[in-house]
Amino acid sequence: MTTESAAAAVQATVYGYPRQGQNRELKKAVEGYWKGRVTAEALQETARDLRRANWKQLADAGLHELPTGDFSFYDHVLDTSVMVGAVPARHRTAVDTDALDGYFAMARGTQDVAPLEMTKWFDTNYHYLVPELGPETVFTADSAKQVAELAEALALGHTPRPVLVGPVTYLLLAKPAPGVAEDFVPLTLLDRLLPVYAQVLAELRGAGADWVQLDEPALVQDRTPAELGAAARAYRDLGGLTDRPKLLVASYFDRLGEALPVLAKAPVEGLALDFTDAAAANLDDLAAVGGLPGKRLVAGVVNGRNIWINDHQKSLTTLGTLLGLAGRVDVAASCSLLHVPLDATAERDIDPQIRRWLAFARQKTTEITTLARGLAQGTGAIAAELAANQADLASRTTSPITHDPAVRARTAAVTEADGRRSRPYAERAAAQRAHLRLPLLPTTTIGSFPQTTELRTARADLRAGRIGTAGYEERIRTEIREVIAFQEKTGVDVLVHGEPERNDMVQYFAEQLTGYLATQHGWVQSYGTRYVRPPVLAGDISRPEPMTVRWTAYAQEQTAKPVKGMLTGPVTMLAWSFVRDDQPLGETARQVGLALRDEVVDLEAAGTSVIQVDEPALRETLPLRAAGHAGYLAWATESFRLTTSGVRPDTQIHTHMCYAEFGDILQAIDDLDADVISLEAARSHMQVADELATAGYPREVGPGVWDIHSPRVPSTAEAAALLRKGLEAIPAERLWVNPDCGLKTRGWTETRTSLEHLVEAARTVRTEVGTTA
Ligand code: GLN
Numbered sequence: 001m002t003t004e005s006a007a008a009a010v011q012a013t014v015y016g017y018p019r020q021g022q023n024r025e026l027k028k029a030v031e032g033y034w035k036g037r038v039t040a041e042a043l044q045e046t047a048r049d050l051r052r053a054n055w056k057q058l059a060d061a062g063l064h065e066l067p068t069g070d071f072s073f074y075d076h077v078l079d080t081s082v083m084v085g086a087v088p089a090r091h092r093t094a095v096d097t098d099a100l101d102g103y104f105a106m107a108r109g110t111q112d113v114a115p116l117e118m119t120k121w122f123d124t125n126y127h128y129l130v131p132e133l134g135p136e137t138v139f140t141a142d143s144a145k146q147v148a149e150l151a152e153a154l155a156l157g158h159t160p161r162p163v164l165v166g167p168v169t170y171l172l173l174a175k176p177a178p179g180v181a182e183d184f185v186p187l188t189l190l191d192r193l194l195p196v197y198a199q200v201l202a203e204l205r206g207a208g209a210d211w212v213q214l215d216e217p218a219l220v221q222d223r224t225p226a227e228l229g230a231a232a233r234a235y236r237d238l239g240g241l242t243d244r245p246k247l248l249v250a251s252y253f254d255r256l257g258e259a260l261p262v263l264a265k266a267p268v269e270g271l272a273l274d275f276t277d278a279a280a281a282n283l284d285d286l287a288a289v290g291g292l293p294g295k296r297l298v299a300g301v302v303n304g305r306n307i308w309i310n311d312h313q314k315s316l317t318t319l320g321t322l323l324g325l326a327g328r329v330d331v332a333a334s335c336s337l338l339h340v341p342l343d344a345t346a347e348r349d350i351d352p353q354i355r356r357w358l359a360f361a362r363q364k365t366t367e368i369t370t371l372a373r374g375l376a377q378g379t380g381a382i383a384a385e386l387a388a389n390q391a392d393l394a395s396r397t398t399s400p401i402t403h404d405p406a407v408r409a410r411t412a413a414v415t416e417a418d419g420r421r422s423r424p425y426a427e428r429a430a431a432q433r434a435h436l437r438l439p440l441l442p443t444t445t446i447g448s449f450p451q452t453t454e455l456r457t458a459r460a461d462l463r464a465g466r467i468g469t470a471g472y473e474e475r476i477r478t479e480i481r482e483v484i485a486f487q488e489k490t491g492v493d494v495l496v497h498g499e500p501e502r503n504d505m506v507q508y509f510a511e512q513l514t515g516y517l518a519t520q521h522g523w524v525q526s527y528g529t530r531y532v533r534p535p536v537l538a539g540d541i542s543r544p545e546p547m548t549v550r551w552t553a554y555a556q557e558q559t560a561k562p563v564k565g566m567l568t569g570p571v572t573m574l575a576w577s578f579v580r581d582d583q584p585l586g587e588t589a590r591q592v593g594l595a596l597r598d599e600v601v602d603l604e605a606a607g608t609s610v611i612q613v614d615e616p617a618l619r620e621t622l623p624l625r626a627a628g629h630a631g632y633l634a635w636a637t638e639s640f641r642l643t644t645s646g647v648r649p650d651t652q653i654h655t656h657m658c659y660a661e662f663g664d665i666l667q668a669i670d671d672l673d674a675d676v677i678s679l680e681a682a683r684s685h686m687q688v689a690d691e692l693a694t695a696g697y698p699r700e701v702g703p704g705v706w707d708i709h710s711p712r713v714p715s716t717a718e719a720a721a722l723l724r725k726g727l728e729a730i731p732a733e734r735l736w737v738n739p740d741c742g743l744k745t746r747g748w749t750e751t752r753t754s755l756e757h758l759v760e761a762a763r764t765v766r767t768e769v770g771t772t773a
């Protein structure tokens with residue numbers, strides 16, 4: 001095909017769309033079903049209505065092929081487990097009794113049966129249910145959901161393209177089932193899985209699918225030759241089938257790298273590649289393999305995971321180059337639009353002059369069809385859209401919101417010394433010991449205390465105007481007094497104020513920092529029926545006034561013991577927001593770091609001797625490929641140190657991280673130079689303490705001795721046993737005693753007893769250490 005005829009055939013498509021509906025109808029229906037208030041039929045009907053509305057929206061926007069099968073009651077990876085019959089033995093009976101209830105049991109567990117484990121989908125904030133596989137796993141094909149959704153779309157007159165998680169990614173995301181050897185490699189099941197995919201593909205073909213999309217995002221990560229070999233085999237086998245639809249193999253979130261030649265050579269009809277900045281290398285890599293002659297290339301030029309308008313001119317340049325590199329080029333978002341909210345026009349509270357910079361899922365579909373039209377018919381056909389796009393982009397570039405001279409000057413003036421404590425750790429530790437006078441094995445908590453219904457109600461009342469600010473703040477002060485009194489009575493050594501004033505650890509700060517925007521309807525699925533509304537980090541960041549000082553100071557007035565100040569760190573502030581795309585992340589992190597530094601300094605000035613800066617997101621934002629790690633960790637740790645380095649040597653800086661595979665960031669944890677780090681450790685029996693000790697971590701550590709993810713109360717003996725385990729790795733002078741994480745999701749009853757046990761355990765082990773010392 002010539003370039004001109006390739007251009008004429010350009011189509012627009014997406015890989016997936018937000019599932020929840022305009023008013024989160026899906027959440028309401030599913031939760032209603034769980035409570036027995038919504039029947040299965042009504043739930044299915046809501047789902048059908050939502051799918052129909054989504055397809056209509058996409059078709060009206062001018063998309064050609066529409067995705068099907070991307071809809072899910074809970075999670076598309078769980079749907080894939082059902083599709084291939086990978087139901088854990090413990091859920092078999094439930095699934096055989098009632099498919100829908102069994103499905104939810106796998107997702108959420110029941111009284112007696114644990115759910116599948118949940119983890120983050122690549123470097124997004126979406127969580128999927130981890131497939132559990134073992135040498136005994138028998139796969140069986142169940143294409144019912146995929147076929148039904150395909151049939152629905154066909155009946156509505158659409159051109160559907162079923163979207164499936166590809167077999168290689170499915171296996172690479174899986175882990176050994178409980179009871180299976182840890183070193184079992186799920187990818188070894190590929191030959192057993194492929195016939196099941198073959199059957200599903202044949203059934204989709206039979207039901208009228210012309211194309212089917214197989215998502216292989218796992219291939220954008222660093223892969224071993226064996227894994228690449230498995231990918232080659234998978235697509236040689238699937239491509240070699242006679243009874244199958246045309247295959248589009250999709251990748252996103254990063255460049256394909258070594259997997260690109262593998263897929264380019266495979267006997268499939270099309271590839272979908274990410275061409276946004278994060279994956280820009282795909283362009284040269286594609287040229288280097290000689291393009292995809294005679295094949296379909298779906299070009300993900302519109303960023304599917306941020307909320308900013310696209311730069312059309314830039315995309316058209318990329319697309320123009322791509323036209324010469326494939327038999328056919330289509331335009332798409334870089335990944336499923338699942339990761340962005342539905343519709344920016346619903347944000348009535350955002351100034352229209354700023355709203356014009358925003359593109360949520362609905363706006364992105366229009367951008368995609370505009371680009372497809374421009375590519376097919378020439379830029380003259382989209383002249384008006386191009387002009388508007390350029391004006392919108394220009395208004396963002398020149399806005400005082402994105403360019404605050406004071407913030408710019410401050411970040412530009414940052415020196416290496418600004419990110420270093422004035423004294424080395426050993427000196428600080430001595431100064432802190434003299435200043436704080438804590439016992440051996442000091443006890444503390446991670447920050448939040450139970451967020452009770454009364455607290456949530458008070459916040460809702462304040463928002464609705466049922467109570468005034470004075471009434472609300474009195475409520476918060478009362479809570480702080482109670483939390484302090486309880487900790488004193490229990491004998492905790494370093495107290496917290498309990499964070500009762502915080503709706504969320506990121507949102508609370510975002511609301512008070514200049515440069516952040518809040519959305520009213522910007523919901524994004526986090527997992528299952530849980531949706532979050534990430535704040536939008538839109539402009540230059542500054543802190544007009546103290547954010548936490550008065551609450552911490554109020555708490556400190558109630559007690560002679562040290563009260564720990566609590567802040568969310570810069571990396572986490574970025575990770576759980578939509579961040580700006582018009583400057584390097586490191587620059588944004590530096591701005592946030594400096595704004596938080598002001599808060600840290602103010603806390604110290606107000607008499608706070610211990611300040612904790614939480615960075616639970618440090619590990620999860622690690623780039624997908626190792627080549628990106630060093631650059632990321634450099635700015636991440638720098639921004640943390642900028643936050644924490646403005647204080648005196650005798651002020652103790654803590655940090656906290658939740659569960660993570662710390663192995664590959666141990667050096668970065670050290671580079672934070674925090675005096676104390678608390679980590680989740682109870683479930684893994686203090687494994688992280690060993691890891692830190694082995695790596696020679698020189699400072700103080702609080703590996704959690706109470707698993708706060710369940711209401712279970714640990715006994716004193718249990719907590720003491722974990723402490724003794726911790727002591728095998730970390731010397732008593734550097735070991736802290738604390739729970740795994742914050743207590744906001746716990747009830748007061750279990751919190752009371754658990755914390756008493758924790759303090760008791762510390763006392764017990766203290767005397768043991770004392771006698772042996
Ligand atoms: N300080 C926070 C809390 O206790 C930390 C939460 C977190 O790490 N996710 O709630």
Ligand code: ZN
Pocket residue numbers: 446616656657658659740741742
């Ligand atoms: Zn935590």
